[in-house]
Amino acid sequence: MVGVGPPARAGQGDSHPLMAAAGGPGPTCVLGIDLGTTSVKAALVTGTERGLALAQSCSRETQAHSDSLGAAPQGMEQDVQKIIRALNECLAALPQQQLQQVTHIGISGQMHGVVFWKSDKGCRWSESAFEPDKVSHLVTWQDGRCSPSFLTSLPLPQSHVSLATGFGCATVFWYLKNSPDFLKAYDAAGTIQDYVVAMLCDLKKPLMSDQNAASWGYFNCRNKNWNTDILKKSGFPVHLLPEVGEPGSIAGRTTCAWHGIPKGTKVGIALGDFQCSVYSCLTERTDAVLNISTSAQLTISMPLGFQPPEAPDPSSAVTYFPYFNGDYLAVAASLNGGNVLATFVAMVAQWAQELGLQLQESAIYPRIIQAALAQKHSKLSVQPTIFGERHLPELLASVSSIGASELSLGHVTRALSRGLVENLCSMLPVQHLQDVGVRRILGSGSALARNEVLRQEVERILPFPVVYGKDVDAAVGAAMVMFHSK
Template sequence: MQTATDSKMECVLGIDVGTSRVKCALVNTAGLSILQESSVDLGELQTSSVTGASERSVAGIQSSLESCLDKFDTALLTSVRAIAVCGQMHGCLLWSSTNEQTPSNLITCQDGRCDTNFLSSLPQTRQPVAISSGYGCATLAWLQRHCPEQLKGYDCAGTIMDYVVWALVGDDDRGVLMMSNQNAAGWGYFDQANMSWETDLLAESGFPVHLLPRVVSVPAIAGRLKSSWHGIAGGVLVGVALGDMQCSVLAAQPNTTDAVLNIGTSSQLVAIKSTPLDHLPTSVLKVPYFSQQTLIVAASLSGGNVVKTFVSTLRSWLGELGLPCPIEEEIYARLMTRAQDHMTTTLRVDVRLWGERHTPNQRGGLENVAEDNASIGDVASALFRGIVENLHSMMTAKVLQELKVTRLLGSGTSLEKNDVLRKHTENVFGLPLIIKPGVGSPLGAAKAAILLY
């Protein structure tokens, strides 16, 4: 851990409001090195009577962010010159610009209230990617149809990052809520080429189009910090909120022949578009990056959350059997140890516990179960490999060849800590994997903050 020994040192603050935790990084603007970093778990989801709902308390998220900053050296925070916030691009919350009403819960990207029947009843987008449950526009359409009273009193809608930025900047900068093109693309019904919402389609269905924010390309300045915050001086630049995936790529600094693989709670395989691609599978998206560039993305709902669910299930089984139950960390360690001896297991695990956005009704399962491949080591190894195979089925070898990808850059806690997962990645993709520790989205957000100068 470093301290601010040089009074002339300048740093930037990168914040990532993720699906399960808040992470922050203080980065030296001169050498782009991480001076300090911190993270705080967000805890359990809010309970809801809505089937498939996935919601978080905004107050709880704000508290976690404050706790993150409490861990930093105050002397370093006084050296902050700009702030950038990123996070999960699809979620949605509502708030009042006059603070007359408490913000709604954050309805997360993992929300499943919009079933296939509801989604099929929405206007057909003109964009190549279909709307999915968990997307901001799908959530707002669902609320308008089923719970219109929940929209009353609110005049702002955005991602959790948009709200954090809005809360940080002063009143003079709050005239028009701005959302980045990165986050707008994650909401659906957004025309990336024309930088506009498909308001004509949405208005015909009664959608609350007045809640859609103005969209800007990034990097862009949202405003200035309204007052001193944990030692950060009021008046420092605050950027328009960004997507966590884009920031992860920015942190990794890939070459044109690299693809960035991130396996955290969920998983993504991303390459910067360098050649025209006309016929992409529905499992692959084109999303805005920085400076008018485009990313080619396979974004899976399945990642470390699959392993977490398996560990929770094991603990539940042991409890039901009345047997001693190890702590989660011990189970994780034993699974990895046992999996090492079963790298070539014939067992297959389909990890799509929540489906995928392009195949929302498909679910996971086991294949080729036999008497000699049902050990805990077989299951663990097949589970880890299944995460990788699922991504590979989304971003096929043909697409990677067209993108001229020759190696993978790996990031995310699941990849960094799991040797079995790394080996399966190289075997499944047939490409070398280079792990880049500490290059997560908070670092990318901090690098984006430097672009605000």
């Protein structure tokens, strides 16, 4: 298998990751793609003797959330047709001349989720683009159909990762119990990024990186194998499990020209969007990465040679994610991030509508941020966990220390923003960051970029210098992995 360079790229100092040396002969133009929860992004990264540079990028909102009647209670599904349409729109917006020079494609996407398809009829090709055909909806990482009682009824995984709702294998178990005929219609499964790689390379058997496999559950990161014996005993359709390969390896080559990208272009095995986001900005092992987008993560590198425990600790708020070259990241991965702010804005809009006022959510967001900027402090305390947490799925949100003088939108928004940061720090405490030698915080993510109040609270709560990297993301990271492949 092909490996990648050291995750921290030690010695690069404070230089921008994109300016890292290209590493001698290799690809000169790479397309990086990220299939996110709410949007798709494509980035063209070029390599020269001086380093890497972002040449062009394009993003499109997918608007793929589905309210189909077939969705389970508390289900969260997305229409794959709309995701691929947004991807095609992104590529169509990039310069044809540069797309024709692409030699490698790196693809990342939202983890944990699962989509099913027919391996010989997964898409239709027309005019250098493909459209999904015999494909299910994507059941996303936000899916809530697997209740705590259902999860406890499943066999215990032989893995360091605790099983949670929204994990691919848990979702398959749910279908097996509640809608077994649904599974009979398909013979392949993977994350949305695995699906795209399979379609581009015409893979009859999906190929998945250990990053995505670990996010599904029932995968042993020590021996790099699925828990097939455990799964077979429970009647799990193990033929749906993809083969697993090393992140940074080549999954195959494009079987057709794709928006001008030549036939035969090398395509990397699909990666986790989280790992690619970290890869795009992490330059030193003494850095911690804070990402607040739809969800939120606080991440540190584990020492060289670290191996995760053999059994999961269901009560632990920290998860160990496979990274590159056998390294691991320690991650406090919260289900509550920008989605909480979005829900708050939607609530304000709904209240206004109930009062006979029509306000667009896009107009509300900047106004509440401006109101919060005028309130430097708030005694309000908001526990913002409206979506629970994987280690505490039944955790609810709460508001306390409510005083009559602090009921304005500004006070509430300030307290909510602070609560999001405090929640992360309760999962991976500041003292632990200090103990492992963290010296700097790298801040990234769309919510952090949009919300100055959130940035203020980060700088107030975390006693480290904070450097914001709004121009780096998973699509860029996926491209960089291809450059650093050997």
